[in-house]
Amino acid sequence: MLWKRRKVHPLQIGIIIIDPKLIKMDNKDKFLEENEHLMSDHDYDGIRELNNPMPTWWRYLFYLSIIFAAVYMFRYHVFGDDLQIDEYNKEMALAEANKPKQAFDENNLSILSDAASLDAGKVIYSKNCIACHGKAGEGNAIGPNLTDKYWLNGGGVAEVYHIIKVGKPLKGMLAWQHQLSPEQMLQVTSYVLSLQGSNPPNGKAPQGELVE
CATH class of the missing domain: 1.10.760.10 (Cytochrome c-like domain)
Incomplete structure (x- = not known):
């Protein structure tokens, strides 16, 4: 059986090629319409942002870091509490003071002049x-x-x-x-x-x- 070759108009080819994109655009518009309440008021040249807030635990962690930074600044840099280097120097001085003294050698005496x-x-x-x-x-x-x-x-x-x-x-x-x-x-x-x-x-x- 012989098939007769059918002539296809170029416009029909264009429609076939474009149709999937049109479907996607329709789906996008439909999503935006259904989720309009999720959109933020920011609009940059037609580009809009979803109002997608950070997780609650992340926000509270961020707030805690701010509080910690403020407490640290006032304690160590405003009220003058010891910094790590000061604590280190005190510990070293205490260790030096508590270091065992050398045994007193009565066979090797020298005059003290201090x-x-x-x-x-x-x-x-x-x-x-x-x-x-x-x-x-x-x-x-x-x-x-x-x-x-x-x-x-x-x-x-x-x-x-x-x-x-x-x-x-x-x-x-x-x-x-x-x-x-x-x-x-x-x-x-x-x-x-x-x-x-x-x-x-x-x-x-x-x-x-x-x-x-």
């Missing part, structure tokens, strides 16, 4: 040593002069520390190792040695051997 140690030694001397050695170390009827270069038991830091520690009971010198800590004994030792050459009035005559 003002704090000498002041502490002076307090110990004033409390415990004035009765036998005088207020300025000038000596008296009981104890020798501590300001000259003559010593009965050696004038080095180790010798003076040792005599303070164990004393001279037969001569009336108490042993201070049970009343004072090693650090305190070194402080008073350093203070006594700092009196060298002070030449206070009414100094007792030299006793012992000359130590240069």
